[in-house]
Amino acid sequence: MQPTETELASQALAEESSYRFPYFSANDAVTLGLSLRKRFKASTRYSKGKGLVITVQTIAGHTLFACTVGDLGGVSGVGDVSLDSWSVLEGMVSVVKRTGHSSYYVEKGMSAMAKGQAGVQSDLRVYGGAFPIWLENALCCPIAVVACYSGSSRDDHHLVVTSVKDFLKKLRGTEAASVAYPPTEGTVPRQVPEPSTVERESQHRHSELEYAPSHPEWVTETGPRSGLEYSSDEERRQ
Secondary structure (H helix, E strand, C coil): CCCCHHHHHHHHHHHHHCCCCCCCHHHHHHHHHHHHHHHCCCCCCHHHCCEEEEEEEEEECCEEEEEEEEECCCCCCCCCCHHHHHHHHHHHHHHHHHCCCCHHHHHHHHHHHCCCCCCCCCCCCCCEEEECCEEECCCCCCCEEEECCCCHHHHHHHHHHHHHHHHHHHHHHHHHHHHHHHCCCCCCCCCCCCCHHHHHHHHHHHHHHHHCCCCCEEEEECCCCHHHHHHHHHHHHH
């Protein structure tokens, strides 16, 4: 049984809540974009001659990554990547910026309410494939948008969501490893165990012998001689 439009919209909304980033940098945008490219090139759609356009940009419009996969005049004779593809992609990104939700969620939500795209503004393209990048500690609005377009709303959305999911899994795995094995500077001092009671008594006896006076008249087999023993020796000499 195929899921309904309402169920698909609910699933897309749940994905937005689940896949949020602890942080996001320009390097992360490049890594995510290249992951999208690699995943698409390994798909059957690419082997059949389909093309793809990818963009990762901030919510303010600063482009962090942009890439075309495929050629309009390929030797296979199939050409579906053109300037119009980029125009559609920018319209999908505008949907995310306008609503704060994925373009697939907006598309399925409108279908569930039996609203067509007749009244949609001309600069918007309500097709699946554009996904908001939310930070875990910033709930006011998304920080960026990752989007791809190949002409298939469901496949493009699935491609983006799967790439985001795997990226976050690797990112959190790296963070966990860094916490388990934190970097150290210099040499970590070795922890010396506390000596036991028997060891302390033995050390005390050795210290007494080491620091006792070495004069033969003061040191005997039983220890230092008393004053009475010392005076009796003097009387015998007299």
